[in-house]
Amino acid sequence: DEAHLIKIWGADFRPDFKHIGGFFRGCLPSHVSIMALSATLLPGSATKSVFSSLGMFGDNFYIFRSTNEHPNTQFIMEPLQNGVGEKSFPQLFQYFNSGRKAVIHCCTINDILRVFLY
Numbered sequence: 001d002e003a004h005l006i007k008i009w010g011a012d013f014r015p016d017f018k019h020i021g022g023f024f025r026g027c028l029p030s031h032v033s034i035m036a037l038s039a040t041l042l043p044g045s046a047t048k049s050v051f052s053s054l055g056m057f058g059d060n061f062y063i064f065r066s067t068n069e070h071p072n073t074q075f076i077m078e079p080l081q082n083g084v085g086e087k088s089f090p091q092l093f094q095y096f097n098s099g100r101k102a103v104i105h106c107c108t109i110n111d112i113l114r115v116f117l118y
Contacts, residue, residue, distance in 0.1 A: 021054035039068055089118050 024034055036054055041047055043065075051061070081091050092115065095102045106112045 018053050021052075021056070025055045087114055087118065089115060092118070 021034070028034075034054060034056075036050060036056075038050075041050060051057070078091075080086075080089065082089060092104065095104070104115055106115060
């Protein structure tokens, strides 16, 4: 994961990253696959650089690109109407009973515990 860091960090910050493909190819049998994942690696020179660093040449690898767009995902941010120190959160009731998945972010572990117990 984060394969794009091979190009970004391999230039100056972590020069050994440029040689990670050769390292793995030297340690692993040739039949062992290497998977490189990145949500932000764009087609073009950056991708070619990462492939080269990993020893992925010719037709010995597959590229699978997919969108990370999720039109059914909403980001709703709203401050709690009740004080943070409260033990009930009626404002959250609509999300709990909607039948939809929800992620609720809290600032402290104590807040998380209060929401969980609610």
